[in-house]
Amino acid sequence: MRLLRNVFRRKLRAFLTIFGITIGVFTLVVMGSMAEKINLLVGGGTRYYADKVTVLDASSTSMSFGTPLPVSKVGEIEKVAGVQAASAGITMLLEKEQSAMGMDMIIGSDLRGSQYESFKITYTTGRALRTDDRGKVVVGADIAKKLGAEVGKTVMLRGVPFEVVGIMDKTLTAPDSSAVVSLSDAQALFVEDLPELVQKQLQADTIATEITVYAKKGVDPDELAETIQAQVPGVRADGPKAFQETVVSSTKILNSIVFGVALISLLVGGLSVVNTMTMSVFERTREIGIRKAIGASHRQIIGQFLGESAAIGLLGGVAGLVLGFVATLVLNGAFDSAGTALFLLTTRLALGAVAFAVALGLVSGLYPSWHAARLNPVAALRYE
Numbered sequence: 001m002r003l004l005r006n007v008f009r010r011k012l013r014a015f016l017t018i019f020g021i022t023i024g025v026f027t028l029v030v031m032g033s034m035a036e037k038i039n040l041l042v043g044g045g046t047r048y049y050a051d052k053v054t055v056l057d058a059s060s061t062s063m064s065f066g067t068p069l070p071v072s073k074v075g076e077i078e079k080v081a082g083v084q085a086a087s088a089g090i091t092m093l094l095e096k097e098q099s100a101m102g103m104d105m106i107i108g109s110d111l112r113g114s115q116y117e118s119f120k121i122t123y124t125t126g127r128a129l130r131t132d133d134r135g136k137v138v139v140g141a142d143i144a145k146k147l148g149a150e151v152g153k154t155v156m157l158r159g160v161p162f163e164v165v166g167i168m169d170k171t172l173t174a175p176d177s178s179a180v181v182s183l184s185d186a187q188a189l190f191v192e193d194l195p196e197l198v199q200k201q202l203q204a205d206t207i208a209t210e211i212t213v214y215a216k217k218g219v220d221p222d223e224l225a226e227t228i229q230a231q232v233p234g235v236r237a238d239g240p241k242a243f244q245e246t247v248v249s250s251t252k253i254l255n256s257i258v259f260g261v262a263l264i265s266l267l268v269g270g271l272s273v274v275n276t277m278t279m280s281v282f283e284r285t286r287e288i289g290i291r292k293a294i295g296a297s298h299r300q301i302i303g304q305f306l307g308e309s310a311a312i313g314l315l316g317g318v319a320g321l322v323l324g325f326v327a328t329l330v331l332n333g334a335f336d337s338a339g340t341a342l343f344l345l346t347t348r349l350a351l352g353a354v355a356f357a358v359a360l361g362l363v364s365g366l367y368p369s370w371h372a373a374r375l376n377p378v379a380a381l382r383y384e
Contacts, residue, residue: 021316024266029324044173087113090186108186126166273364313361
């Protein structure tokens with residue numbers, strides 16, 4: 001209690017200093033929660049691509065989607081040594097003009113690689129899609145909210161009705177925002193979005209936008225990707241390394257920016273702690289002189305002021321964490337009906353934010369504490 005009384009000796013100044021730390025921690029929590037969600041999505045993608053090869057049209061410049069390639073390439077690819085199976089698929093945006101708040105997808109698959117898939121999906125209700133299903137869809141946890149999907153009822157995908165046969169369990173990765181249909185249904189939707197002239201030149205059942213290749217046991221997916229690209233004309237083959245280079249590296253840059261902005265806010269709060277503790281030392285010079293005169297050691301003086309600066313950091317950290325937690329709940333709740341959760345406040349982020357605030361308080365109080373400990377007791381007693 002004595003420590004808190006010393007901290008709030010100048011109430012307004014103490015509250016303003018704590019508020020500075022609070023704003024910094026609040027920024028760290030909110031922006032860090034966004035980074036945590038992005039990292040979780042990327043982690044899911046990393047696991048998905050870890051043991052397979054994605055084949056796109058040769059004109060594709062990255063692991064993107066939308067450029068058609070012949071389904072007949074599946075047969076060519078399966079002849080390559082080291083290939084266990086190949087599965088044709090269609091990937092497209094849920095809506096023609098996608099909102100910037102999410103990347104909801106329609107994924108069509110011939111399901112030929114299901115038995116080789118290591119990324120397993122479970123279901124809250126309903127079942128998985130079957131090879132003979134037509135006009136049926138399986139939806140992820142987030143997109144189910146956006147579409148108001150229930151098993152046995154109908155949802156609209158690009159203006160076409162589909163019966164919901166399954167709702168996937170929450171994965172906190174890409175499947176949450178995906179609607180999975182049969183390849184033939186996806187082909188029909190995909191062709192409808194092409195210019196009329198192009199539609200006349202294409203047969204819907206002959207096109208895909210990607211082919212997923214499953215390697216045989218013991219075969220390196222990245223080496224297999226190079227082999228496929230060398231032996232199968234007109235395609236671009238990407239292994240797990242390509243995902244790492246195109247997505248994971250970009251995420252690291254984004255994380256650096258996000259946390260950099262938050263840390264700058266915290267450092268500004270740290271400067272206010274330095275100012276507050278320095279002023280506190282000057283105002284309590286006589287008190288320090290009295291304590292030293294009756295035998296207080298340098299360590300005790302330093303401990304007293306470091307304790308006060310740490311308390312400021314702790315109070316600001318906890319307040320910032322609470323505000324950040326409320327903000328993430330409100331923001332996620334605002335987008336909940338759209339099935340878009342933008343923030344994920346993890347335990348490590350929460351504890352790390354508070355710990356950093358306390359550490360910042362301690363570091364900010366080092367110089368004022370050291371200065372207080374070095375005061376000459378006689379001069380301090382004479383200070384007015």
